[in-house]
Every structure is written in C-alpha cells, then in structure tokens.
Amino acid sequence: MKHFEHTILLCLLAVPCLLALCPHTALSATTVPLKLYSGLNSPVGIGFDSKRNLYIAEWGAGKVTRIAASGKRSTFADSLNGPSGLAIDKDDNVYVASYSDDLIYKFTPSGQRSFFAQGLATPAGLSFDEKGNLLVANRQTNEILSFSPDLKRQTIATGLQTPVGAVITSRGNYFVSNINGGITLVTPDQKARTINSQLVRPGPGITIDTSDHAYVVDYGSTTVYRIDLTGNLVLIADDLPSPAGITLNNEALYVATWGDGAIYKIDLPKNHKFQNWTYKSAKRIGGHNTYLKIRKPVDSWERNNSLLIRRN
Template sequence: MKPFFRATCLVLLMAILRGQPALAQPRPAGTWTLDRTANHEGLGSPVGMAYDASGNLYVANWSAGNVMRFAPTGERTVFASGLSGPSGLAISSKGDVYVASYNEDLVWRFTPRGDQAVFVRGLATPAGLSFDARGRLLIANRRTHQILAVRPDGAIDVAADGLQTPVGAVELPNGDLLVSNIAGGVSLVSGGLKARAINTDLRSPGPGIVAAGADAAYVVDYGGTTVSRIDRNGVREVIADGLSSPVGLASAPDGSLTVATWGANATFQIRRP
C-alpha cells in the first residue's frame, strides 16, 4: 500500500527556508462545541465524507476498502466495497458519489443505486475531492503537487500548481481555492494557478477541508488534535481540540461539522450552541 499521510521534517524545513510565513498564534476557540461521544464507530481508517440531499452520510474507509452509508436514523449499509485505498469522496448535485482510489490512481463514480464506473484515470495518488461552482470535480493530485479540475465530460484542467503534497481543496465563493498540504500547511490560490502558503501552524493538514463562509475554511490537523478555521490571510481559530488524528470533515445538514478520526475510527460532531 502506498504511504498516505507521511510527512517528513526535511520537507517542512525546506518549506520554511523557502520563505513561508512564520507560525501564527491561533485565536482561542469560539462558540463551537465538540461532542465527545462518537456517533458512528467501527470504521476502517475513514477519510473522505459527504452528505447527500437526503441527509445520508457517506464515509470512505481507507483500510476497509469500502464506502459506508449512514442514514439519519443511524442505520448503516455498505454502499460500495472492493475498493483499493478509497480516500476522497464528494457528491454531485445529481446525487452521484465520487470516490478517489489513492492506490489505483483513479476516481470512481457511483450512481445513487450503486452502479459503478471509472470517471477519470491516470491520476497521481489522488486524495481529497470536492466540487467547484462550475460543477468540476476538484482532485488533490498529491504526487504532481496539483489540484486538478475535471469537467463532467471528463476533460481535465489544472486549477492549481506548485503545491506541497496537496491532499484537499475547497473553492471559496469568489473562485479562489484554499488547499491543505499534508507536508506544507494551508495555501491560497488566487488569480492564477500558483499557490501561496498562508499558514504553516498545523502539523499535517489532512484531506478534511470545507468552506467556512466567504473567505475561510475549516481544516483538520491529521498530525495533531484539532479542527481549525483558517481565513484567506492565514489567521487561525481552533474550533475543536482533543481529537485523535482527525482526517475527514464534512458539513452536516444541520450546520454542524462531522469529523472522522483515525485514532478512534469513528465520527464526531462539532456543534454551535
């Protein structure tokens, strides 16, 4: 199995020597509350997560090689199995479920009924997935240090280049991208393809990154214990702490955040009062 979340001190040192910004002091946590009682347990190295229009939660289980579906009632079913290193997961406006296979360098597309087909091949260790406003699938293509944007017809555009081990990306309302790099902090892509590091405070940002309003994103720290809000200027606010290797993150229908951890192989909710 290919190494997934393996960052080295050398990479981080080189990033600092290249002039990335100094570590920012995080603001204290705001009004969020972490529910420390897991709502879904017994997972297998969960990574990508997303909710469909009916409120079902889909979870890509890396080591189990499957995608689980959890109904709002808590009932669980195996949505897809026999996958090799499923990592990122995203759901289109049509309800199709897209799952990146980190080991096979491709992305699968599943219909709501579970019909399976390859959407795009020839990738380079694809990690996190999300959709932009144009309906393109954003793929964190880790080995080429790029964010790719795949159109519905399969044509591929390069949305960002020159990153450092990207594992997740999310589009802001103005079209800019915020990118989590497992060995290079959080980057902003604005007005072109080139990225600019804005925060290097996290130990190893994971694939879990979701939009937080007009100019920020929520980001997990796989190498640490936190979920943070990081704005386009790099200002960080810790919204949850005490998690064991958080990896996946999704916006829930009720406005809370669902976070998946490898330490507990479970999901937890982060809520506003």
Template sequence: MKPNRRTVLAQAIALSFAFSGRASAATPQPLFDKVNSAVGMDFDARGNLFVAEWGAGRISRFAPDGARTTFAEGLSGPSGLAIAPDGAIFVASYSSDLIWRFTPEGERSTYVTGLATPAGLSFDRAGRLMVANRRSNEILTVENGALTSVIKGLNTPVGAVQTPDGGFVVSNIGGGVTILRPDGTRVEAGGEFNTPGPGITITQTGRVFVVDYGGTTVREILMDGGSRAVADGFSSPVGLVITPDQSALLTATWGERAVFRIPLPS
C-alpha cells in the same frame, strides 16, 4: 475517548443524527464508532452521510436515523468522496490512481484514470469535480473526461475547496495550507498545524475548516493566513464535512476510528 456502541447509538437517536441540535461551542459529540480509516465524507440530497473507509476498502452510508449500511466494498484505497447535485457519488482510489463514479443505486463505473495518488475530492463553483493530485503537487478539474491543471507547485496537496470569490484553499499534507487569491497571489498559511490532512470543508458563507491530521485539532482558516482551533482532543482527525443545515462539522478520526459532531462555532 473512543465511544462504545451504546453511547454512539444513544447519541444518534437522541439527536436524530444531531444535525439541528445545539451543544456548547466546540464540544465534540461522538456519533459513530468502528469507522475504519475514514477519509472522504459527504452528504446526499436526502441527508445520508457517505464515508470512504480507506482501511476497510468500503463506502459506508449512514441514514438520517443513524442506520448504517455498506454502500460499496472491495475497493482499493478509497480516499476522497464527493457527491454531485444529481446524486452521483465520486470516489478517488488512492492506490489505483483513478476515480470511480457510483449511481445512487450503487452501480460503479470508472470515471477517470491516469491520476497520481488522488486524495481529496470536491466541486468548484462551476460544478466541476476537483481532485487533489498528491504526487504531482497540483489541483486538477475533471470535465467530460478531460483533466485540467488549476493550481501547480503545491506541497503534497490532499484536499481543496473553492471560495465564493473564486479563490482556493488547499490542504497540503507536506506542510501548511495554501490560500490562492483570485488575483493569483498566494498566502502560505497554517503555521499552527502539525500536518494538515485531507479533511477540508467550506460553509455556504465561505468559512473554511481543515483537520490537523498530524495533531489533535480541527482548525478554521483565516484568510489573512492565520488559523484558530475550533475543536481539540482528537487522535489524528482525517475526514471533515459540514452538515446540510450548516449547524455543525463532522470529523472522522484515524485514532479513535469514530465520527464526531462539532457544533459550528460563531
């Protein structure tokens, strides 16, 4: 299933990075290969895709025309990645218990330290950076250098998003997906998962998708606690992001070491 370079480049060129093209529902299309243990993925305002390659210790940038460059390297365990509206790129170090902040030009600084195996990063609806703090079993927010615990008592969280109604959905690599409703009630979902992974993303309309790192699927989370597979046949999908035009999901796989495009199902 691993795409060769010719296939990857042909797909990238023919689809102009494939973000507006349509294919049959849930038919994954290979975009890039030789992506080493990718975890965090996000887009900047110019449509560049940034990928945190945990296994290579680097951040790769894929331009809208498919061109690949190394944005940063020599990093220790880069995991979660999230890009702020001002263009700042935040990257969690799974190995060093900290988060870096990069300028769009690649200048690096340490943003916050003292974490406990930080995994996925995202932003809440107020624009605060959220961290899935795996070892402490909680979701934190970071604001002006201060850490605040938002959700506690989780089962090894590795990714989280906030829903339009103010609730949260958390991917737990220890098992299951936690839906936290605005009134504080919890629903433990994801019984169909083998092992939920760090890849979790939300559309502008509030649909939530999570990778099954221990399996072969990307699944949509249903707010009643169920889920449905939207794509299958991957080898340990890890990273996940929605494209800027909301037409597709991109997932990075551990097994194929590739990035695939999944047309967003209805």
C-alpha cells in the same frame, strides 16, 4: 504494491526560546465533539447526499459505508483499493478517489459503478465547485486538478507541497491543505502562496462555509481549525484522535477520525463571534515560528501504509 515510508514526528518541549508577534493565530475552543458513530476502519472522506445519508470512505476496509438518517448502516460500495477522498454532486452521485489505484470512481445513488477519471497520481481529497467541476488533490504531482462534468481536465495549481485537499471560495480562490506544507491560497490567476504553516500535518479533510472560511483537520494533532483568507486560525475543536475527513452540514461539522475509527459531530453556534488571543512566545522549528501546542499523533497511518505519507 506501492512503497511507503515512516515519518518521525517530534514532540516539542514547552520552553519558550524566541519572542515574536504571531500574525495568524487566533484560538478559541467552541464546543466538545460528540461521537456519533464508531466501529469504522480508518475513515477518510465523508459527505452527505440530499436525503441526509452519510457516506464514509473506509480506507482500511476498502469500502464506502452509508449511514441513513435513521442510523441504519449499509455497505454502499466495496472492493476498493485505498478509498480516500469522497464528494457528492447535486444529483447525489458519489465520487471516490482510489489513492492506491490512481483513479476516481463515480457511483450513481443506486450504487452503479463507473470510472470517472484515471491515470492520476495518488489522488486524495475531493470537492466540488459551484459549477459542478470536481477538484482533485493529486498528491504525488503536487497539483490541484479540476474535472468538468464532461471530463475536461484543467490544472488549477502546481508546485504545491504534497496537497491532500482543496476547496474553492465564492470569489474563485482555493484553499489547499498540504500534508507537508501548511495551508496554501491559490488565486484565480493560479498564483499560490502559503498563508499559514502552523498546523502540524493538515489532512485531506477541508471544507468551506458561505462566508469563505475554510475548516481543516490537523491529522498531526487532534484538532480542527477555521482559517480565513489571510491565514488567521480559530480553534474549533480538540481531542479528536487523528482527524482525517470533514464535511459541513446544517450548521455542524462532521469529522472522521482515523485514530479511533469514528465520526464526530461539532455544532457551530450561529452568529458566534470567536474570542481571539495572540501568542508572543514561540518555538522556532524549521524556519517557522510555531505557536500551537503540538502532540505526537497516533501513528496509525504510518503503521498501516498511510495514504498521505508515501515515498515517491
């Protein structure tokens, strides 16, 4: 059994102590999340296939649940150990990261199981690039890995800060969510830099739209943000209990929340121009100016052997 550690998260007092201009923050709530499904057990990775079946990796239940477009639920795969990230390829094959067993499963649309990649180190979030390569956030080694369809392995980035999710842009840049280190941008020549460190605990849920904006959950708060290549943030939704997973489908975001075991839908208005604000007061913490409201999150992951907070 792997060992986990508890993390102490501090609540901030709303006392301004430092004046500075914020180069990144742009906040604007756009819609109230709609709860679609409940009764899940610590959901993390989620994704749709071409038939609009929704697949959900339930960490706490050790299974993948499938919800048809009609709303009918079924168990797609079970007897999994710490299922975390989930991604679906163009042929509707489902890939699931087993965080606790250090491997990735591949399931055919009918549910036939095989090993896709083994010998990893706490794989978390999964996603595909346009060439069909599977991106893997290999948390323990602080790397982003890529696996081609014929299983050729490539290291995309190293030296990250507990990466738990990654997506690629149309020009070959990578957004990486680091549970302990903000949002990193990795260029095609594999140079990495932090573009925003204002989220409390960026989770494995990260997805991208056709305009190269990434959407990322903040598990340490209750929010979902949009972020651009320069690190500017837009608040998309709030009041989500410990959001962990996210996917984008038909102009809407779908978010898996660890705190209440649910799936929420967030509609994204078409051609919507977000209103921006700039904050001038900040609380200085750990060498960074923090401009966002910060809450003490539901500590379910810490109580239940979190997939992301682990002693190496």
